[in-house]
Structure formats: structure tokens, C-alpha cells
Amino acid sequence: MIDYRALGGLPKQPLHEHFSPSSSLLSFLAGKQLLLSELPFPFEVVHQHYEHGYIVYKPSIVQHENRYVCVRCGNEDPHLFASFPCARCGEACVYCRKCIKMGRASQCNPLVSSTQIPPSSPFSSSLCWQGTLSPAQQLASDAVCEAIRRDGHLLVWAVCGAGKTEVLFHGIELALSQGKRVCLAAPRTDVILELAPRLKHVFPSVDVVALYGGSEDRGKLASLTLSTTHQLLRYHQAFDVMIVDEVDAFPYSVDATLTHTVEQARKPISSLIYLTATPNETWQREVNIGKRHAVTIPARYHRHPLPVPVFEWCGNWKKLWKKKRLPANVINWIHLHLEQKKQAFLFVPHIDFLEQIVPLLKSFHPSIEGVHAEDPLRKEKVQQFRQGHIPLLVTTTILERGVTIPNIDVAVLGAEQAIFTESALVQIAGRVGRSAQYPNGDVRFFHYGKTQEMVAAKRQIERMNKEAAERGLLKTQ
Amino acid sequence: MNCLICHTPYNPTVSWRYLLTLKKVDCLCSKCRNALMRIDGEICDSCGRPFAGLEPLHRQGRLCTDCVRWQEDDEWKDVLTKNRSVYMYDEFMKEVVALWKFRGDYAIVQAFQEEFCHEFDRYFDHTFLIVPIPLSAERLYERGFNQAKALAELLALPIHELLHRHHLEKQSKKSRRERLRTENVFQLSEKTSLQDRHIVLIDDIYTTGTTLRHAAKVLLKAGAASVSSFTLARG
Ligand SMILES: [Zn+2]
Ligand SMILES: [Zn+2]
Ligand SMILES: [Zn+2]
Ligand SMILES: [Zn+2]
Numbered sequence: 001m002i003d004y005r006a007l008g009g010l011p012k013q014p015l016h017e018h019f020s021p022s023s024s025l026l027s028f029l030a031g032k033q034l035l036l037s038e039l040p041f042p043f044e045v046v047h048q049h050y051e052h053g054y055i056v057y058k059p060s061i062v063q064h065e066n067r068y069v070c071v072r073c074g075n076e077d078p079h080l081f082a083s084f085p086c087a088r089c090g091e092a093c094v095y096c097r098k099c100i101k102m103g104r105a106s107q108c109n110p111l112v113s114s115t116q117i118p119p120s121s122p123f124s125s126s127l128c129w130q131g132t133l134s135p136a137q138q139l140a141s142d143a144v145c146e147a148i149r150r151d152g153h154l155l156v157w158a159v160c161g162a163g164k165t166e167v168l169f170h171g172i173e174l175a176l177s178q179g180k181r182v183c184l185a186a187p188r189t190d191v192i193l194e195l196a197p198r199l200k201h202v203f204p205s206v207d208v209v210a211l212y213g214g215s216e217d218r219g220k221l222a223s224l225t226l227s228t229t230h231q232l233l234r235y236h237q238a239f240d241v242m243i244v245d246e247v248d249a250f251p252y253s254v255d256a257t258l259t260h261t262v263e264q265a266r267k268p269i270s271s272l273i274y275l276t277a278t279p280n281e282t283w284q285r286e287v288n289i290g291k292r293h294a295v296t297i298p299a300r301y302h303r304h305p306l307p308v309p310v311f312e313w314c315g316n317w318k319k320l321w322k323k324k325r326l327p328a329n330v331i332n333w334i335h336l337h338l339e340q341k342k343q344a345f346l347f348v349p350h351i352d353f354l355e356q357i358v359p360l361l362k363s364f365h366p367s368i369e370g371v372h373a374e375d376p377l378r379k380e381k382v383q384q385f386r387q388g389h390i391p392l393l394v395t396t397t398i399l400e401r402g403v404t405i406p407n408i409d410v411a412v413l414g415a416e417q418a419i420f421t422e423s424a425l426v427q428i429a430g431r432v433g434r435s436a437q438y439p440n441g442d443v444r445f446f447h448y449g450k451t452q453e454m455v456a457a458k459r460q461i462e463r464m465n466k467e468a469a470e471r472g473l474l475k476t477q
Numbered sequence: 478m479n480c481l482i483c484h485t486p487y488n489p490t491v492s493w494r495y496l497l498t499l500k501k502v503d504c505l506c507s508k509c510r511n512a513l514m515r516i517d518g519e520i521c522d523s524c525g526r527p528f529a530g531l532e533p534l535h536r537q538g539r540l541c542t543d544c545v546r547w548q549e550d551d552e553w554k555d556v557l558t559k560n561r562s563v564y565m566y567d568e569f570m571k572e573v574v575a576l577w578k579f580r581g582d583y584a585i586v587q588a589f590q591e592e593f594c595h596e597f598d599r600y601f602d603h604t605f606l607i608v609p610i611p612l613s614a615e616r617l618y619e620r621g622f623n624q625a626k627a628l629a630e631l632l633a634l635p636i637h638e639l640l641h642r643h644h645l646e647k648q649s650k651k652s653r654r655e656r657l658r659t660e661n662v663f664q665l666s667e668k669t670s671l672q673d674r675h676i677v678l679i680d681d682i683y684t685t686g687t688t689l690r691h692a693a694k695v696l697l698k699a700g701a702a703s704v705s706s707f708t709l710a711r712g
Contacts, residue, residue: 037619079479084583084627087617097582104581104621 002043004108005089007036008059015053015115025049030118031181031221031238033072033111033264035060035103046112055114060105061094070096072105072233074260098257102233113236118221122179129169129202136297136473137167143295144171148180148241148271155287156275158297159306159464160430161404164275165195167297168243169202171273176206176223180240183225183265185232187246187258189213192226195245199224229258235265242266247276277430278423278460299468303475304439306461307432309425311454314446317414326357330413330446337409338365338391345410346394347428349417354394361394370394405431407438415445415454425457480506481588482573505588513573514565515592516711523547524686525561526711547686556690558703560683561600562711563592570710578624578681586627589709593631597707601677605705606637610680610692613644613662628709629679640692641666663695671701678704684712 025041026049036057039046049055060071061081068081075081075098086093089108096105105111133141140156147154148171158164168184175182184199186192189212196210203224209217211227218231221238229244242262266272279287286292300306314327337344348354351372358370369390371381385393386405410431412420420428425445432441445454468474478489487506503510519528521536523544528536535542547553564570577585609625617623629636641664676696678689683706693704 080484082582082584084581084622086621087623088621093621095581095583097584100576100580100582106621 003089004036004110005091007057008110010050010057012056012115013051013053019048019052019054021049021052021054026054026114026116027118028219029055029112029114030116031114031236032219032234033058033113033236034234035072035105035109036112037109038103039112053115055112058111058113059107060109060111061096061107068094068096070099070105072096072102072111072264073099074257075099076256099233102230118238120179120181120223123176123206123223125173126176126203126206127169127173128204129166131166133166134163134299134301134303134473136299136468136471137163137301140164140167140295140297141170144168144273145174147171147273147293148175151240151269151271153271153293154273155279155283155292155294156273156297157279157287157294158275158277159300160277160427161300161302161306161434162277162297163301164245164297165198168273168275171241172199172203172224175241175271176203181221181223181225181238182241182243183227183232183235183239184243184245185227185229185262185265186244187229189228191246192228196226199226229261232261232265237265237267239266240270241273242270243273243275245275247274247279278426280423281456284460296464296467298464298471299473300434300439302436302439303473304433304436305465305468305474307429307441307443308461308465309429309443309445309454309458311415311445311447311450311458314413314448316448317446318448321353321356324360326360326413327446330411333411333444333446334361334364334392341391343385343388343390343405343408344392345408345428345431346392347410347412347420348394348396349414349419351396353414354396358394361392365391368392368394372396404434406435407441408432409442409444411442411444411446413446415447416449416451420451420453422453422456422460425454426460429457429461478502478504480504480509481585482506482509482576509588512569513588513592514567514570515596516562516565523557523559524683524711525559527565543686547690553690556693556697556704557686558705559600560686560689560706560708560711561596562683562708563589563596564710566682566684566710566712574681574710578620581621583622583627586624586631589628590631593628593709594633597632601705601707603634605675605677606639606671606701607632607634608637608639608676608678608692608696610678610688611638611640611642611663611666613642615644625680628681639666639669639671640664640695661691661694663692665695665699669699671696671699673702674700676701676704678706680706680708682710682712683708 022045050057058071062069062071067076067078069076073096075096080096080098081094082097083092083094086108093106093108099105143154144167156164156167172182192210192212200208206224207222208224209220209222211217211225211231244262283292287294312329314329317327320327354370354372361368367390369381371378371393372395384390408431410428412428429443432443433439447454479486481504483506485506489502516527520526521541521544522539524541526541537545573585576582607629609623609629612623642662645662678692680689683689689706696704
């Protein structure tokens with residue numbers, strides 16, 4: 001009888017050179033950390049590799065001062081642990097509910113990783129890109145290269161529409177030329193799907209894999225890896241360069257998990273680059289006092305300033321809606337856009353509210369639609385909006401980052417609601433004026449009482465515009 | 478509180494449905510609770526399938542045509558007295574069951590407790606011997622727990638693990654489907670007299686009823702007076 005619960009505590013064994021390890025097992029585990037149950041090899045084979053020093057075990061669930069901690073995802077929330085009468089170890093087996101979709105990390109299911117560093121090969125001049133960088137992008141690009149060269153940390157704070165992906169190209173090229181493994185991680189699958197073809201296109205000779213739920217590349221290790229932060233959970237000391245995109249898209253509660261995942265997946269000596277359009281308050285403060293090394297791109301690639309939000313009080317819209325009415329100024333704003341045939345987004349705080357008001361708005365114009373994150377028709381509606389068939393799209397969420405509609409305005413109804421954080425509001429405002437042809441537009445926050453977050457969002461945008469002007473990054477009008 | 482299934486925070490509401498039993502705080506948000514579709518209204522007398530939404534073509538009197546076919550087969554006639562199920566096995570239920578049984582999030586079973594017990598009391602009682610459908614040793618090792626037993630334990634009544642299931646080997650000339658129909662994977666695990674006992678088998682899903690009928694056959698052979706089944710969902 002094997003004591004599976006004890007495996008996690010077994011010490012690392014010295015490497016036995018005379019042992020010939022299974023190359024399929026080693027390549028399966030290269031750069032990874034997997035649950036014992038995820039390995040498609042008989043236990044005896046796995047354990048032999050342990051005894052000869054080729055792999056190590058680690059408990060997947062540990063106890064710290066009466067609290068359970070999931071070693072794989074970093075979960076410490078007592079509500080997200082449960083136990084079950086386990087047929088494998090014969091005991092009440094504690095498992096993590098938070099990362100269960102990646103297989104059950106339980107007390108008798110240890111994590112397994114390889115002690116062997118997977119070999120990698122350098123690429124010379126791998127970048128095939130003819131584009132040029134704006135002066136602000138160039139500065140950021142240099143900072144990225146510098147961070148990669150000295151395995152340092154960097155925050156790239158680039159406004160919405162600054163062109164931050166291009167800023168990474170030279171840094172990635174440099175890393176690849178040194179035989180470094182690069183990972184670009186983002187929270188949402190959409191972003192990975194959008195970035196993968198772009199990077200494959202500019203690095204045609206490099207092995208690129210895209211990891212997301214359901215992807216065919218899952219489990220692979222490449223020179224350039226794009227991954228959802230979720231899929232990164234399976235990686236262990238695999239990357240020399242870790243770039244985390246859209247840090248702002250994480251709800252703040254996910255921060256701890258993100259940090260944990262990133263720290264596990266990158267090598268102890270590696271560079272760490274965060275990209276964001278709206279760093280949280282702590283990060284902004286750290287940047288301001290010089291505690292966090294950062295580079296800002298305060299201007300858009302088209303060198304026009306960011307549209308600044310306008311606040312407009314709209315009364316107690318919730319109470320008004322009980323009588324099935326919307327605030328008069330909101331209705332006016334909508335009518336004006338319908339008359340002028342200018343497309344617009346209307347952001348609302350809840351799905352329930354969205355579903356209630358869309359039928360009413362459809363009486364203004366039958367093609368008005370509502371869309372939310374879990375809407376099964378989301379892709380189709382976004383496509384129709386892009387093609388101009390929908391005059392007004394009511395939504396609860398920031399749509400795909402790639403959704404850049406040339407000439408639109410946005411309004412938020414209920415901008416005082418807690419869901420509209422500083423970062424969310426900056427992102428919402430960032431949808432407007434993205435194209436060089438239509439660099440301006442209306443950003444309107446309809447509210448029932450100004451909040452700190454609204455004020456901070458506006459201030460952040462104004463500060464970026466000021467910095468851009470001072471650094472001479474804006475077109476002179 | 479966070480919902481046991483979707484993990485979103487919600488304000489728990491006390492369930493008033495069973496005023497006489499203990500009031501319990503629901504572990505699901507109202508959205509998930511309402512998405513679990515309880516079987517209600519007219520059902521097939523035999524398999525418990527709801528007639529609502531079923532084409533008239535598939536119904537003959539009080540039975541569905543599947544059950545009529547079982548009854549016409551001498552080998553299977555009256556093997557299973559009746560089946561009753563709590564929920565529809567719809568898209569949402571499929572997702573929940575996948576998370577619970579295949580991903581192995583055991584804790585989810587709590588979400589079924591109240592309605593599972595309530596429906597059991599509606600069709601059965603404590604005089605029935607409760608027998609969960611077992612997993613093969615290999616499958617049990619792989620999953621870590623037997624979902625049928627987890628459901629049976631919700632009833633807080635004695636459980637009788639009378640059956641043993643052997644693993645269907647993958648290599649075979651006959652198709653898996655064919656073997657499922659003809660081969661009985663169940664055996665009695667202990668020699669017990671089942672004389673005059675009424676048995677209720679517990680399982681997660683009634684799909685075709687083949688598995689449950691194979692198990693029932695073994696128990697009838699051992700002298701059981703009748704064998705019925707009670708499942709979480711009806712496929
Ligand atoms: Zn976990
Ligand atoms: Zn266990
Ligand atoms: Zn829920
Ligand atoms: Zn029937």
C-alpha cells in the first residue's frame with residue numbers, strides 16, 4: 001500500500017547519473033509542475049524518477065497556523081477548501097476548490113516537477129517587423145530591453161491606444177537571441193487569441209504556443225509562450241522573461257493568485273514586466289515615490305490627447321426606474337446620438353438592469369442591443385456593432401480589447417456604482433477616440449453623486465494628457 | 478456568502494419551502510438554485526421522465542415508449558419497478574455534474590441535499606434497503622469518491638453496499654454498447670438474504686436505464702421482492 005499523503009514531504013534525492021530516465025516523462029514535465037494524477041505514467045515509473053533525483057514531490061495542500069494553503073494556486077480562503085472521503089488515501093482528504101478545474105489538488109495528490117532544466121536554443125534576428133515606434137514607445141521599448149538584459153522588474157504604464165504590444169517586440173527579440181524563454185500572460189482568452197497571430201507573424205521562425213482552456217497547445221513549452229494566467233498554473237520555473245499584460249483587467253481579489261502563479265512559473269532569476277493602462281492605487285503610489293520601476297506612455301500613437309470624461313448628475317435613476325422611466329438627460333443623450341447617427345456604448349452597472357432597459361430602448365430604435373460577458377450572442381452582437389448595424393450597444397463590461405470602433409462616444413449610467421472603479425472608468429473612457437481619423441469624442445458619466453473613483457479616473461486621464469504635453473508627445477494644434 | 482456552484486457573492490435567503498423541517502440557509506445563489514430544474518408535473522409511471530416537452534409520439538398511456546419497449550422484452554419485463562429522479566439532466570445540470578463528479582468537487586453534493594431528501598420521502602421510505610450503484614475499483618481510484626454513495630449518504634439512512642462492479646476492459650471485439658447491453662458488470666458483494674426486501678438503487682443519472690436494470694437483476698436473483706431506483710437527474 002502506497003502512502004500517497006507522505007509523498008509530498010519526501011526530500012529531494014541526489015541525481016544518479018547511471019540511471020537512464022524516460023525522455024517522454026522528462027519532456028512531459030519540462031518546465032512544469034503537475035499533479036501526480038495528471039501524469040500519464042504508472043506510479044512505479046514516476047517514483048523511480050524520484051528515487052534517482054530526476055523529479056521532486058511537493059505537497060499540493062499545506063497547513064499554516066491552522067489554515068490550509070493551496071501550493072498550486074495560492075488559495076488561502078477557508079471557504080474554498082473542502083474535504084471528501086477519499087478512496088485513494090482512505091481518509092478525509094482536503095482539496096482546493098479554487099483551482100479544481102485544473103484537476104483536484106488534494107492532500108494525497110502531490111505536485112510533481114522535474115529537476116532538469118529544459119534546454120533552449122537561441123534565435124538570431126528573429127524579428128520581422130517594418131513598423132516604427134513613436135518617441136514615447138521607443139523609450140518604453142528601451143526600458144523593456146534593459147529590464148530583460150539585467151533580469152529586472154518593470155511596469156509599463158501605457159494609456160489605452162498607446163500601442164503597447166509593439167513596445168515588446170525588440171525586448172522579445174533580444175531575449176530570444178540570448179536563448180531565453182519568454183512568456184506573455186494575460187487574464188483573458190480573448191487577448192491571447194488576438195495576440196498569438198500577431199506575434200507569430202512578426203516572429204515567423206520562432207516556436208510560438210498559445211495556451212488557453214481548450215487550446216491544442218496545452219502542456220507544451222516553447223521559446224515564446226502566450227498563456228492565460230489560468231493555464232500558467234501548470235508551469236514551474238519555466239520562463240526567463242515573464243510579461244503580464246492587462247494587469248488592470250484583474251479584479252483586485254485575484255491579485256494574490258496572480259502574483260503566486262507568476263512567481264511559480266518564472267525562473268528565480270528572470271525579468272518581470274507588467275503592462276497596464278490603469279495601475280491600481282498602490283502601484284500608482286509606488287511609481288510616484290520611485291519605489292516601482294516604471295515607464296509611462298502617456299500619449300496615444302496618433303498623438304492626440306485622451307478624451308476627458310464629463311460628469312453629469314442624473315438623479316436617483318434606480319428609484320426612477322421603478323416607474324419604468326430613465327433620467328431625462330440620459331434619454332436626451334441617446335436621442336441625440338440616434339439623430340446624429342453616431343454610434344455609442346452605454347455602460348450600466350448590472351446585467352439585470354441591462355435586461356430590463358433594453359426593451360424600452362428598443363422602442364427608441366429597434367436595432368439597439370444589450371450585451372454582457374456571458375451573453376451567448378456576444379461575438380455576433382459585437383460584430384454587428386462593428387459593422388454599424390447597431391446604433392447603441394448597452395453593456396456591462398469592457399468588451400474585447402480588440403474592439404476598436406473608429407468613431408464612437410460612451411456614456412455610463414450610474415457611474416457612482418461600486419463596480420465602476422477608477423480603473424474600469426479609465427478603460428471605458430479609453431474606448432473613445434482610438435483612431436487617428438476620429439481622435440475625439442464624448443465620454444459622459446451620468447451619476448447620482450460623484451465618487452472618489454470617478455474623480456480619480458478623471459484626474460488620471462488629465463495627468464496623462466499633461467505629461468504627454470510636457471514631454472512634447474502631442475501634436476501641436 | 479459565496480454560492481457553492483458559481484462562487485459569486487450573494488445574500489443568502491432562508492428556504493421556506495419546508496416549514497416543518499429545519500430552516501436552512503441555501504448554499505446556492507438564487508440564480509443557480511433556479512437553474513436546477515426540478516421534475517414536476519406528469520411523469521412516466523415507470524421511469525419518471527416528465528411528459529411535458531415529450532412528443533406525443535413517445536408516449537403510450539401512462540408510460541413512455543422506452544418503458545413500453547422494456548416491458549415487451551421478456552428478459553427485462555418488471556426488472557425495475559420504477560425510477561424517480563429529482564432534476565432534469567439539462568445543460569446546466571450537465572455542467573454541475575461535470576464539476577462535481579468528473580472534476581471531483583465533492584462539496585457540491587450539499588447543494589442537492591434538501592431536494593434530494595424531500596423527493597426521496599415522496600416516493601420511498603425507510604423500509605427500503607438503500608443500495609448505491611458502485612464504481613469499479615479502477616474508476617473509484619481515479620475519481621476518489623463514488624458519486625452514487627455520496628448521494629445515498631445525503632439521506633441519513635443506513636446504506637447497504639451490496640453490489641460489486643468489475644471494470645469493463647477496453648479491448649474487446651464487441652462494441653462497448655453491445656457489451657453494456659449483454660454483459661452484467663455487477664455481482665453480489667456478500668451473501669445476504671434479500672427475501673421480501675424492497676430495494677431502492679441510488680445513482681446520479683438515469684439515462685437509458687440499462688445500468689440500473691443490470692444491477693436490479695442481480696438483486697432480484699438474490700431474492701429481493703422489488704427493485705426501484707432513485708437518481709439525481711433524468712437524462
Ligand atoms: Zn488551488
Ligand atoms: Zn486522498
Ligand atoms: Zn450561483
Ligand atoms: Zn418511461
